[in-house]
Amino acid sequence: MLILTLCVLLTVQVCPEENWLPNRKEEPRPVSYFSQRTRSLNAGYATDGDPAINDEVYRIFMLTILDGFNIFKIKMYNDRSFIYLTRRNYWLGDRYYYMDNYYYLATRDTCAYRMNETERQHLFYEEDNMPIFDIIYQCQRYQEYCCGLNCCKIDQIGRHDEPPKPPKYPWQDPWRHNSASSSSSSLTLIAILLISIFNSA
Numbered sequence: 351m352l353i354l355t356l357c358v359l360l361t362v363q364v365c366p367e368e369n370w371l372p373n374r375k376e377e378p379r380p381v382s383y384f385s386q387r388t389r390s391l392n393a394g395y396a397t398d399g400d401p402a403i404n405d406e407v408y409r410i411f412m413l414t415i416l417d418g419f420n421i422f423k424i425k426m427y428n429d430r431s432f433i434y435l436t437r438r439n440y441w442l443g444d445r446y447y448y449m450d451n452y453y454y455l456a457t458r459d460t461c462a463y464r465m466n467e468t469e470r471q472h473l474f475y476e477e478d479n480m481p482i483f484d485i486i487y488q489c490q491r492y493q494e495y496c497c498g499l500n501c502c503k504i505d506q507i508g509r510h511d512e513p514p515k516p517p518k519y520p521w522q523d524p525w526r527h528n529s530a531s532s533s534s535s536s537l538t539l540i541a542i543l544l545i546s547i548f549n550s551a
């Protein structure tokens with residue numbers, strides 16, 4: 351009887367916990383996933399970089415793109431600016447940059463930096479008054495990655511994106527060399543074994 355009561359108590363105690371378990375397993379996604387502002391439009395690696403550099407590039411970009419006037423409407427051909435601090439081109443908005451045949455290079459990786467509400471509050475397209483969300487710029491493919499409003503060197507995170515080059519000549523291939531020598535040595539071993547077997551017989 352005592353054992354039965356114990357069992358009932360145990361199941362009563364265990365059951366609610368089991369009901370709670372599935373809820374506990376659902377952990378919230380990391381906040382950084384939602385709040386990261388920098389992304390690669392080529393599905394590459396990206397970080398938000400140095401906030402001080404981002405703020406400074408944004409400040410200079412606004413000075414040059416607005417050219418001292420309160421022009422908050424972005425037209426097709428006034429959306430790009432070269433900034434000496436980082437020595438690269440920036441486009442305001444993602445609507446026209448890829449039509450900029452002279453400065454936009456398809457061989458580079460393209461990055462997008464999402465402005466916050468304060469940063470984009472006065473920025474609209476002239477065409478249809480749609481708000482502008484991103485600042486676009488480019489980084490060297492295989493050498494740099496998107497890093498706030500700048501590019502960072504790939505070495506810094508230890509990535510090696512370039513696939514290993516195939517050997518120029520077959521005899522430079524260590525795998526081929528090893529397999530050839532090992533097969534010849536095993537043939538020699540078999541030959542020695544056969545000879546010794548015949549000798550003993």
Ligand SMILES: *[C@@H]1O[C@H](CO)[C@@H](O)[C@H](O)[C@H]1NC(C)=O
Nearest residue numbers: 401404405465466467468469
């Ligand atoms: C937007 O970013 C700027 C610069 O980093 C910051 O000063 C400002 O407080 C931010 N605004 C909002 C609404 O987060």
